[in-house]
Amino acid sequence: MTPVIALVGRPNVGKSTLFNQMTRSRDALVADFPGLTRDRKYGEGTYEGQRFIVIDTGGLTGDEQGLDAEMARQSLQAVEEADIVLFMVDGRAGLTAGDELIADQLRRSGKQAHLVVNKTDGQDPDIAASDFYSLGFDSTFLIAASHNRGIRSMLELLLPSEDEREEEDRAGKYPGIRIGVVGRPNVGKSTLVNRMLGEDRVVVYDMPGTTRDSVYIPYERQGEQYTLIDTAGVRRRKNVREVVEKFSIIKTLQAIDDAHVVILVIDAREGLVDQDLHLIGFVLDAGRSLVIAVNKWDGMDPEERAKVKEQVRRRLDFLDYADKHYISALHGSGVGVMYESVQACYESAMAKWPTNRLTAILQDAIAQHQPPMVQGRRIKLRYAHQGGSNPPVIVVHGNQVDALPGSYKRYLENTFRKVLKVTGSPIRFEFKSGE
Ligand code: GDP
Numbered sequence: 196m197t198p199v200i201a202l203v204g205r206p207n208v209g210k211s212t213l214f215n216q217m218t219r220s221r222d223a224l225v226a227d228f229p230g231l232t233r234d235r236k237y238g239e240g241t242y243e244g245q246r247f248i249v250i251d252t253g254g255l256t257g258d259e260q261g262l263d264a265e266m267a268r269q270s271l272q273a274v275e276e277a278d279i280v281l282f283m284v285d286g287r288a289g290l291t292a293g294d295e296l297i298a299d300q301l302r303r304s305g306k307q308a309h310l311v312v313n314k315t316d317g318q319d320p321d322i323a324a325s326d327f328y329s330l331g332f333d334s335t336f337l338i339a340a341s342h343n344r345g346i347r348s349m350l351e352l353l354l355p356s357e358d359e360r361e362e363e364d365r366a367g368k369y370p371g372i373r374i375g376v377v378g379r380p381n382v383g384k385s386t387l388v389n390r391m392l393g394e395d396r397v398v399v400y401d402m403p404g405t406t407r408d409s410v411y412i413p414y415e416r417q418g419e420q421y422t423l424i425d426t427a428g429v430r431r432r433k434n435v436r437e438v439v440e441k442f443s444i445i446k447t448l449q450a451i452d453d454a455h456v457v458i459l460v461i462d463a464r465e466g467l468v469d470q471d472l473h474l475i476g477f478v479l480d481a482g483r484s485l486v487i488a489v490n491k492w493d494g495m496d497p498e499e500r501a502k503v504k505e506q507v508r509r510r511l512d513f514l515d516y517a518d519k520h521y522i523s524a525l526h527g528s529g530v531g532v533m534y535e536s537v538q539a540c541y542e543s544a545m546a547k548w549p550t551n552r553l554t555a556i557l558q559d560a561i562a563q564h565q566p567p568m569v570q571g572r573r574i575k576l577r578y579a580h581q582g583g584s585n586p587p588v589i590v591v592h593g594n595q596v597d598a599l600p601g602s603y604k605r606y607l608e609n610t611f612r613k614v615l616k617v618t619g620s621p622i623r624f625e626f627k628s629g630e
């Protein structure tokens with residue numbers, strides 16, 4: 196799907212200049228369809244492989260009447276149809292009555308728009324923008340269209356990244372929350388998959404695959420959609436004697452990549468072994484959220500149980516943000532509550548946080564505990580925004596960020612995790628130095 200970006204704003208704020216920058220060439224597919232408003236323009240652009248369409252809606256002044264009213268109506272229709280609406284204002288002229296009227300029309304259209312403050316060249320961008328905060332927009336971009344400044348980072352934030360496009364693709368194929376069940380041979384994956392697909396679930400259909408692929412099984416549970424990624428191949432086996440390769444590392448890695456949430460199954464009778472830790476490493480490297488299922492908990496005596504719990508606590512202390520469940524796939528105990536962890540993991544992995552909120556958390560964290568000085572200058576962290584999901588990516592902008600010590604990065608991660616209540620999922624951080 197090609198996203199459509201609509202530009203709105205008073206005349207002279209710089210819409211055509213931005214339009215030309217986004218479409219690169221002045222002559223790039225500028226279709227003037229007869230019968231449409233005289234100055235509505237359509238163009239096509241590309242950013243990092245993502246194509247998009249831009250519409251310069253022209254026409255809006257905020258107080259149109261008569262013929263102009265028809266033009267305004269058409270502009271607002273373009274707004275309705277767009278995926279992304281950019282409301283442009285002039286950072287030199289400051290806030291005008293016309294801006295307020297257009298902002299009001301946008302608000303009434305119910306469409307979420309981003310504020311773009313243009314012409315921030317030759318002045319302090321923050322001061323240029325402060326005039327417009329009263330318009331109450333959630334996200335604001337500061338650009339200088341004629342200097343091609345701020346446009347790329349704006350597009351990076353507005354357009355889906357390659358990861359997001361892949362996710363869209365998977366989501367189209369496999370509905371709901373995708374759960375990968377992985378683990379060493381014989382830990383009880385097949386038993387758990389069968390248990391999770393128990394009688395009270397509606398299995399929609401099995402996705403056929405080759406023996407190398409996992410089986411994708413969409414189903415419903417308590418009104419929620421899931422797709423179980425079965426690496427053990429239980430659903431494929433027609434009878435017990437049919438030989439199916441039971442464990443394959445390729446299958447496991449693909450299942451991890453394709454999942455929202457990975458349930459890693461461990462055999463309580465064997466305890467936590469190195470291979471389990473390797474698998475956990477794969478899951479974390481892939482950035483997937485993780486639920487630990489310590490299986491075969493039935494029939495173990497209290498002493499053994501205490502020993503396993505202690506081992507899990509000690510060897511997985513770096514995973515304190517992931518839920519651990521002690522279950523019996525065979526008898527079904529503990530399997531139901533595991534869905535609550537799956538749900539929480541999914542919400543954490545796919546959460547969307549506004550820039551304002553992330554920046555406020557960053558600033559609080561800095562106020563509590565300043566970043567260190569490097570060569571007599573303090574490292575500055577200015578703002579944060581979200582750069583992706585599954586795993587959530589938080590992009591922090593500042594100065595001298597390359598010198599930021601690992602301990603401070605971990606402090607930030609812990610702070611964000613606590614405030615945003617991220618369970619089960621890793622959080623990725625990217626640090627960028629200012630222009
Ligand atoms: P439109 O009517 O909204 O399409 O505005 P235009 O794109 O035609 O721009 C109006 C005027 O503002 C032109 O003279 C542009 O050169 C100028 N302009 C556009 N962007 C910038 C900018 O970033 N900085 C400055 N200083 N001038 C700009």
Ligand code: GDP
Binds near residue numbers: 383387427491524526
């Ligand atoms: P997979 O290779 O990971 O798919 O493991 P299976 O599901 O085939 O299970 C391996 C063996 O462990 C089988 O004999 C199962 O019956 C047994 N098993 C699985 N889950 C449990 C459990 O919760 N408790 C007990 N006692 N045995 C289990």
